[in-house]
Each structure stands twice: as structure tokens, then as C-alpha cells.
Amino acid sequence: MSHHILIVAEHDGRTLNVATAKCVACATTIPDAHITVVVCAANAAAVAAQAAAVSGVHRVVTVEHPMHEHPLAAAIAPQIAALAGPYSHVLGPSSTFGKDLMPRIAALLDTVQVSDIMAVESATRFRRPVYAGNAIITVEVLGGAKVVATVRTASFQAAGTGAQAPIEAASPVAPPAHTRFVSVSAAHSDRPDLQTAGKVISGGRALGSAESFQMLYRLADKLRAAVGASRAAVDAGYAPNELQVGQTGKIIAPELYIAIGISGAIQHLTGIKDARTIVAINKDPEAPIFEVADIGLVGDLFEIVPQLEQLIG
Amino acid sequence: MKRILVGIKRVVDYNVRIRVKPDGSGVVTEGVKMSVNPFDEIALEEALRIKERGAAEEVIVATVGPADCQPQLRTCLAMGADRALHVQTDTPLEPLATARVLRALTEREQPFLVLLGKQAIDDDNGQTGQMLAALWERPQATFASKVELSQGKARVTREIDAGLETIEVDLPAVVTVDLRLNEPRYVKLPDIMKAKKKPLETLTLETLGVTPRAQLKTLRYAPPAQRQKGVRVKDAAELVAALKQKGLL
Numbered sequence A: 001m002s003h004h005i006l007i008v009a010e011h012d013g014r015t016l017n018v019a020t021a022k023c024v025a026c027a028t029t030i031p032d033a034h035i036t037v038v039v040c041a042a043n044a045a046a047v048a049a050q051a052a053a054v055s056g057v058h059r060v061v062t063v064e065h066p067m068h069e070h071p072l073a074a075a076i077a078p079q080i081a082a083l084a085g086p087y088s089h090v091l092g093p094s095s096t097f098g099k100d101l102m103p104r105i106a107a108l109l110d111t112v113q114v115s116d117i118m119a120v121e122s123a124t125r126f127r128r129p130v131y132a133g134n135a136i137i138t139v140e141v142l143g144g145a146k147v148v149a150t151v152r153t154a155s156f157q158a159a160g161t162g163a164q165a166p167i168e169a170a171s172p173v174a175p176p177a178h179t180r181f182v183s184v185s186a187a188h189s190d191r192p193d194l195q196t197a198g199k200v201i202s203g204g205r206a207l208g209s210a211e212s213f214q215m216l217y218r219l220a221d222k223l224r225a226a227v228g229a230s231r232a233a234v235d236a237g238y239a240p241n242e243l244q245v246g247q248t249g250k251i252i253a254p255e256l257y258i259a260i261g262i263s264g265a266i267q268h269l270t271g272i273k274d275a276r277t278i279v280a281i282n283k284d285p286e287a288p289i290f291e292v293a294d295i296g297l298v299g300d301l302f303e304i305v306p307q308l309e310q311l312i313g
Numbered sequence B: 001m002k003r004i005l006v007g008i009k010r011v012v013d014y015n016v017r018i019r020v021k022p023d024g025s026g027v028v029t030e031g032v033k034m035s036v037n038p039f040d041e042i043a044l045e046e047a048l049r050i051k052e053r054g055a056a057e058e059v060i061v062a063t064v065g066p067a068d069c070q071p072q073l074r075t076c077l078a079m080g081a082d083r084a085l086h087v088q089t090d091t092p093l094e095p096l097a098t099a100r101v102l103r104a105l106t107e108r109e110q111p112f113l114v115l116l117g118k119q120a121i122d123d124d125n126g127q128t129g130q131m132l133a134a135l136w137e138r139p140q141a142t143f144a145s146k147v148e149l150s151q152g153k154a155r156v157t158r159e160i161d162a163g164l165e166t167i168e169v170d171l172p173a174v175v176t177v178d179l180r181l182n183e184p185r186y187v188k189l190p191d192i193m194k195a196k197k198k199p200l201e202t203l204t205l206e207t208l209g210v211t212p213r214a215q216l217k218t219l220r221y222a223p224p225a226q227r228q229k230g231v232r233v234k235d236a237a238e239l240v241a242a243l244k245q246k247g248l249l
């Protein structure tokens, strides 16, 4: 029996977010997966073409409506619920886009949601983290219920490209008028994106000011790394909220993670568990961050960071 | 009456180091400190501030869970909630069932605003608010870091991956709160005494007409993969050398 899987594409109107290719990678681990990607957009053509090229995708469905200029869960959920009938699984990424949207879809379909899938054991059996990643549970969806799920993107390598899936248009259902987009303030930068960067340099409360955070940006530029931050650094206003790494920030899996002046609270560590190499720079030899660090350096960051900048040159 | 309903979940305190039981049947909760989910404290704080500004008349806290959730409800009453609803059940509910219970409470109490946490720090599902909004056929504004109310509408700033997004929703609506919305107040001793006299009503799933359905079974708990013990370097130069050796520079 093949499993028909519907994946809700995340995009910004022009570019398909890499999180979608990670959902495809997750879906291909479900036995006999037949994968459809649905693109809800004001103008879907460009994103649909990118989705059709992702390896493993069999079909792309577009739903065009002016309301989809910006991704509002209240507008997208009814579209997906209307399409979901023939599918056994409906997947989205565990980004803020997917976290906002997928439970609304699950409730409209009167079914369960499995949050943050990290591994697929069978079409109905999944592994997911609980308690900020301090325990991993295996869950079974019972009684043939439709599976709505978010995919923990840090657990999957994005599927490649090369497919040529057919693209079809579906007619939209009328979205509700009770929710309206007002604005988005995204800090545009030329630096690598925190969620996909190969290298990340993060700063904590110890940086002490937004000015000293500049030191990290300079070092990051030399390494072509993205910059991240602990919650304490974000709360104190040293770094913007979208840089927060951890349980309530971003969960990332870079090749190299350098934690500077970060103590290593469990809520922070849950965001970096999948990093290949963790480097910690902290003046306290007992700081918990050293328990997870592959390379630890005890010392004052205000001396070490400028030295690193020079050495890397 | 202009009411705000706040969902409260009792969870293992965020400072507790979680240990998985050796037989994989769960995590150790015996003798462990339990608290109000930190996000729910923030939700309650916001409700109280809205009331103190005169934009609401009553703040109701509600929890779904076993009898031992009552201390957490009393804490919420001490923080300033006017009354508490305890939907008592020993059956662990899935988020959809919890959302159904909250939906029944919106029918009963007719709030103009429901504030929930964006996630509970134990199960980390992050589903209940969005599910409630869908069942109630009302707007949702998740991950809120700012909430402004005016004339039947709420303008909510949301913490999203790209930065900050602002949306406007018609009321009633469900708002789930993020950490930076506010800093919850401390409970003072006299308030704890006063809270003992505040109304705490116990309800059942039956009276609310909710029949829970089990659609998800947890088969086992496992500790996360441990990382290999690392090395210490003595200065910046050694660090650079170590990174070069790993091919990371």
C-alpha cells in the first residue's frame, strides 16, 4: 500500500525554503511514499517550479489567492484541510511557519499532530523530543488516524534536486476575513542564514552590550559564519530575537558551533545538540557548556575573541 | 462581563534536570518540583495587565489535569486571577482533547480573549492554542511578543523565524505567548492568603461533554544520544590549530 503524503511548502513568495526539502527527505523515509507538495501563494509559479524539482516529489499542487501573499495560518489551514482527504500524512516544517499552521490543520481534520519528528520508524511510528530534548519518545498513531506532523528540520538533510514533477492548480476555498497581515520587520543581512549556515558563532550574556556583539559579527564575517545568541543576550537587547538559539528559539545543526560567554543552560543546549563540533569559550571552567563541548577554552572572551580575529586574519 | 480565559498547565519545573526512568516508561517525576508552565505565567501576567488597564473585567485561569494541579491554580489566584476552573481528570489528554475542553470553557465563559502559552515545556507539543482557535473558528496569533487591544481587535506582534511580524485579528481570538511578552510578577505572601478565599470550581469532562479519544500512544522514553567527551585547549592559537586539524578553518 502506498502512502500519500502532502507537504505544505514554506516560501517567501519567490523562493522555496530549504525546510521544505527537509520535509521531503523525512517523507521519503515513510515506506512507499507518494509525495505531493502544496504551494499556497498569491502567485505560485516560481515556487511551484522549485518544488517540482526536489528529488522525491511526485506532484505539486498550487493554490493561488491574494490572501496568501503572506503566510497566515487562518487562511492556509482551510485550503490544506480541503485538499487533505486522500492523504494519509500531512507534513510541514517545525519552523515558526509550520508550528503556527499545522495544529490548526490537525484540528480542522479532527486528528492528532505529531510535533517535531526526528525519525520515522514506520508509517505510524515516529521519534520526537520532549522536555527540551532531554528525553526522546517513540509514539504510535492509533486507529488509522490521519497523521499531521511537523518535521524537526535539524534532523534531516535536504533532499536534492533533479525531479520534474507535474504541477496542477487547485481552486482555493474562501479564506476567513478575521485575520489580517500588517507588517513584517526582517533584518536583511548578507550574512549566512542562522538556520542553514555551516558555521555559527553565538554570544551570551557575557558580551555585556550590543557594541561588543559587533566583535562577534566581525569574527563571523571572517569565518563566513552566521551569528546566534542565547536568550539572555536577546532579552538584554544585545542581539535581535531572530538570532535566539534554543528550546524557544532556533534548533540548528551546523558543522561548527562556537559558544562565546554562554553558560550552557539546557534550554540553550537543546538548540545545538545536532551540531557536528561544538566549541565553548567561557571564563568559568565549571560552566555546563563544557560538558557538551568538543573543544573547550577557559578564558576571558574579551581577550580571546580579538586574538582569534587576528589569528584567522 | 469582559473576560479573559488563561490556560494553565502544571509541568516539571524548568530548573529540574530531567532523567528518563531506566525501564523507559517515562521520566522521573516522583519528588520533583512542579510549577506553572513558564509560558502560562506570562499569559496570566498579560491578562492581569490588560485588566489593570481597564480593558477587561475578569481573569479566569483554567487547567485540565489530575487533582494535584490545584496548588498551581492557587499560585495563579495569588498572582491576581479572579477565579479558577479545574477540569479534573486522571486521563492524560492529547492536545486536541485539551483544546476541546478549552473550547467548551469558551462556550461557558464567553471570553473575548484566550491567552495560552506557546508551548508546554514538558511535552513541547505547541498545539493546544492553534487547535482551540480552529475548533472555535476564531483567529489565532501565536508566539506573541506584544499585544495591543482596541475596539474589538487585537494587534499582535509575533516572534517568527524571519524577525517580527505584526497581524491584526478580530476578537474573540486565541493568543499564544512567547517569552519576551512580559516579565511575570512575584507573588507576595498576603496574596497567597487572599488566594485561599478565591473561587476554585471543579468540573468534569462529562459535564463539559468532552469524551477523550486516544489517537497517540507513547511506546517508550529514551535518553538523548550523549556527546563524546571533548578536549581542552589552552589558548586561542591552540583553538585555531584544533579547528584547522578538523578541517573547519
Ligand SMILES: Cc1cc2nc3c(=O)[nH]c(=O)nc-3n(C[C@@H](O)[C@H](O)[C@H](O)COP(=O)(O)OP(=O)(O)OC[C@H]3O[C@@H](n4cnc5c(N)ncnc54)[C@H](O)[C@@H]3O)c2cc1C
Pocket: B006, B007, B008, B009, B010, B037, B039, B040, B043, B062, B063, B064, B065, B066, B092, B093, B094, B095, B098, B115, B116, B117, B118, B119, B120, B121, B122, B123, B124, B125, B126, B127, B128, B129, B216, B217, B218
Ligand atoms: C501519553 C500522554 C501522557 C500524558 N500524561 C500527563 C500527565 O501525567 N500529567 C499531565 O499533567 N499531563 C499529561 N499529559 C499532557 C496532556 O494532558 C497535555 O495537557 C496535552 O497533551 C497538551 O499538550 P502540551 O502539554 O504539549 O501542550 P502545548 O500545546 O505545548 O501547550 C500550549 C499551551 O496550552 C495550554 N495547555 C496545555 N495543556 C493544558 C492543560 N492541561 N490545561 C490547561 N491549559 C493547557 C497552556 O496554556 C500551554 O502553554 C500527557 C499527554 C499524553 C499524550
Ligand SMILES: Cc1cc2nc3c(=O)[nH]c(=O)nc-3n(C[C@H](O)[C@H](O)[C@H](O)COP(=O)(O)OP(=O)(O)OC[C@H]3O[C@@H](n4cnc5c(N)ncnc54)[C@H](O)[C@@H]3O)c2cc1C
Pocket: A203, A204, A205, A206, A229, A230, A231, A232, A233, A244, A245, A246, A247, A248, A249, A250, A260, A261, A262, A263, A264, A265, A266, A267, A268, A271, A281, A282, A283, A284, A287, A299, A300, A301, A302, B014, B038, B039, B121
Ligand atoms: C521556558 C524557558 C525557555 C528558554 N529558552 C531558551 C532558549 O531558547 N535559548 C536560550 O539560550 N535560553 C533559553 N532560556 C534561558 C536559559 O535558561 C538561560 O537563562 C540562558 O540560556 C542563559 O544565557 P547565557 O548563557 O547567555 O547567560 P548566563 O547563564 O548568565 O551565562 C553567561 C556565561 O558567560 C560566562 N562569562 C562571563 N564573563 C565572561 C568573559 N569575560 N569571558 C568568557 N566567559 C564569560 C559566565 O561564566 C557564564 O557561564 C529559557 C528559559 C526558560 C525558563
